[in-house]
Amino acid sequence: MPAERYARIRQFLRLRQPSLTLCLEQLNKPHNVSAIVRSCDAVGVFEVHAVWDEKPQFRKGTAMGSENWVYTKEHSCIEAAVSHLKTKNMQVLVTNLSDKAVDFREIDYTQPTAIILGQEKHGATPKAVKSADQDIIIPMVGMVQSLNVSVAAALILYEAQRQRQLAGMYDTQQLSEQACQKLLFESGFPKLRALCDRKCLPYPYINENGYIEADESWWLQMQRSKPP
Known part of the structure; x- marks a missing residue:
């Protein structure tokens, strides 16, 4: 890939925060x-988690290509999603108006953190609330009790970013080199990536010049007209 593109991708990968994520529970509006x-x-969120009966289609004009840079990991149910997040030692928060809810700005987002965002109309399900470690709210002083879910997500994420920047968490690379290599190949060589997936071949190493490093057998398999 061109050196400029390689450098740009490397720069944003250096700033990715794999210990910060969202879990979308039954969101069904594509623009949200x-x-x-x-x-x-x-x-700098690296991966979003989701539980839904039917995955919404991305709105290209709204997403602006961001769906190509943020992975989405789907789960069968909210309990499975939370269980997975807790294996990563994440504190799991849920946006939910309750007596035990705290102001979202009181949370320490420098800790590994996942935030559950519930469905647009009904909010988080009782199962999501029960599974979470803490309810959080965005204080409201108007007549309405909640914000649009995408606006709420942005507010919480930017508070997390603020705290993490102050803590210097954007100053050193948090993402593993293995994850970086995967995204470098997927984004830098999309046609080869599609061919690689079709033939069930491992992704090659991308060197510091943005070039593929692979042995002769890998190239020979890539050149075959049909998958092995």
Whole structure:
């Protein structure tokens, strides 16, 4: 890939925050999901988790291509999603108006953190609330009790970014080199990536000049007209 593109991708990978994520529970409006993923990309979220019966289509004009830079990991149910997040030692928060809810700005987001955002109309399900470690709210002083879910997501994410910047968490690379290599190949060589996936071949190493380093057997398999 061109050196400029390689350098740009490397720069944003250096700023990715794999210990910060969202869990979308049954969101069904494409423009909301697209806007949320765009905000995730903007603050350096690497992967979003989701539980839904039917995945919404991204709105290209809203997402602005951010869906290509933020992975989405789907789970069968909210309990499975939370269980997975807790294996990564994440504190799991849920946006939910309750007596035990705290102001979202009181949370320490320098800790590994996942935030559950519930469905647009009904909010988080009782199962999500029960699974989470803490309810959080965005204080409201108007007549309405909540914000649009994509706006709420952006506010919480930028508070997390603020805290992490002050703590110097954007100063050193948090993402593993293995994860960096995967995204470098996927974004730098999309046609080869599609061919690689079709043939079930491992992704090659991308060197510091943005070139593929692979042995002769890998190239020979890539050149075959049909998958092995």
